[in-house]
Amino acid sequence: MNRAVFAMVMALLVMPLAGPALGQDSMPPAPYAYNQLEDPQLEAEASALMHTLRCLKCQSQSIADSDAPMAGDMRHQVRSRILAGESPDQIRAWLIARYGDYVSYEPEISATTWPLFVIPVLVILIVAGVLLRRLGKRRTDEGEGA
Known part of the structure; x- marks a missing residue:
C-alpha cells in the first residue's frame, strides 16, 4: 500500500513539470515558419530582415539560421507582416518594442x-x-x- 501511495504522489509531483515540455512539441509550426513567400522579392526582403534579427533563445544565431520554435514564430511574423505590406523598418520597430533592443543585430542609438x-x-x-x-x-x- 505504501508503494502505491508513494508512486501516486510522485506522479502527481512530476506531471506538472512534464506538461509544458510535452505541450510545446505538440503544436504545429506557424505556416510561414519554414515556408517561403511565393513572391521572390518579398521573400528577399523578409530574408534580409531575418538575418539581422537575433534568436532570443539561441542568442548566437539569427532567426533565419535558428531551428528554435521561437525563431520559427518570429520568421512567421516577419513573413506575415511583409505579406501584409509592412516595411522591414516597421517590422523591426515592432519586434524591438515587443522583445527589446537585444533582438536586433543592428542596434539604434x-x-x-x-x-x-x-x-x-x-x-x-x-x-x-x-x-x-x-x-x-x-x-x-x-x-x-x-
Missing part, C-alpha cells in the same frame, strides 16, 4: 544604448593618450642622457 557606442571610443582615446605621453617622456629621457 537611444537613451539606453548610447554608452555602448561612446565608452569604447573614450577608452581608446584614453589609452592612446597614455601611450603617447609615455613614449614622449621616454624620448625626452633618452635625449637628456646623451
